[in-house]
Amino acid sequence: MRSTNEFRFLMCPPHHFGVEYVINPWMQGQVNAADQELACRQWMQFHSFMSNYADVALMPAVSGLPDLVFTANAALVYRQVAVLSSFRCMERQPEAQYYAEWLSSDGFRVETLPSGILFEGAGDALFDRGSNALLWFGYGFRSSETAVPHLKRSLDVEVQELRLRDPRFYHLDTCFCPLEGGYLLYYPAAFDGQANEVIQARVPADRRLVVSEEDAIHFACNAVNIGKKIILNYATRDLAARLTSHGFELIQTRMSEFMKAGGSTKCLSLRLNEV
Numbered sequence: 001m002r003s004t005n006e007f008r009f010l011m012c013p014p015h016h017f018g019v020e021y022v023i024n025p026w027m028q029g030q031v032n033a034a035d036q037e038l039a040c041r042q043w044m045q046f047h048s049f050m051s052n053y054a055d056v057a058l059m060p061a062v063s064g065l066p067d068l069v070f071t072a073n074a075a076l077v078y079r080q081v082a083v084l085s086s087f088r089c090m091e092r093q094p095e096a097q098y099y100a101e102w103l104s105s106d107g108f109r110v111e112t113l114p115s116g117i118l119f120e121g122a123g124d125a126l127f128d129r130g131s132n133a134l135l136w137f138g139y140g141f142r143s144s145e146t147a148v149p150h151l152k153r154s155l156d157v158e159v160q161e162l163r164l165r166d167p168r169f170y171h172l173d174t175c176f177c178p179l180e181g182g183y184l185l186y187y188p189a190a191f192d193g194q195a196n197e198v199i200q201a202r203v204p205a206d207r208r209l210v211v212s213e214e215d216a217i218h219f220a221c222n223a224v225n226i227g228k229k230i231i232l233n234y235a236t237r238d239l240a241a242r243l244t245s246h247g248f249e250l251i252q253t254r255m256s257e258f259m260k261a262g263g264s265t266k267c268l269s270l271r272l273n274e275v
């Protein structure tokens with residue numbers, strides 16, 4: 001029976017995880033360098049934290065698809081609709097079929113975008129936590145701007161585009177994290193000038209939590225927010241103190257092996273109940 005937990009996520013175990021190709025700057029020099037055993041321990045630890053506060057559904061790992069663990073890239077889920085990803089890089093394109101199968105067997109209506117429109121799901125599309133009807137959309141490296149009208153039509157939500165400009169932060173969820181209460185944890189230098197203006201205009205100053213480059217490169221913005229809990233790889237004392245002063249509780253769990261592939265906690269999970 002489907003649980004009524006307010007938070008439900010999809011994860012995929014790392015049995016076939018590894019760095020086997022290079023499609024982002026984090027993977028450079030890391031081919032075959034991820035420690036499989038350590039990755040499993042890190043994933044299990046993260047999974048156990050997640051399970052304390054949320055229901056976690058698991059999809060099977062698939063041999064030959066080392067990035068399938070990054071379920072944030074499966075789709076963008078809203079209510080009962082899942083807008084399936086259409087991956088830019090050939091290496092990840094075969095993943096879409098497995099995500100589609102899992103999501104439809106779980107009861108989602110899976111929608112696919114017209115061919116030629118690139119979209120990497122909840123990696124590049126994040127709901128604001130102040131007003132749920134606002135979807136922030138990052139483009140410039142992976143997803144294409146042409147996905148926007150389709151997302152608007154499929155989901156009937158307002159979409160705010162933000163252009164990314166630093167290749168280290170190639171997905172929106174690597175540098176931008178809406179938090180409960182309408183807060184926003186983000187790294188401004190990852191965005192172009194216009195995007196920064198939009199963020200400043202739309203998010204009140206007392207809700208904007210700017211992170212330093214040091215926090216950004218430790219993937220502090222690639223965080224899972226469950227109520228007042230924030231599960232992330234690492235935060236400096238300064239950032240931890242600021243988040244705590246706003247009532248958040250940090251859970252730091254090391255993700256070094258997944259960072260070699262360019263992802264951390266947020267990338268390894270997909271929120272399934274977005275309403």
Ligand code: ARG
Nearest residue numbers: 024070072123171261263267
């Ligand atoms: N190696 C993967 C890629 O480059 C990492 C994906 C990280 N996912 C994310 N949502 N940021 O596509």
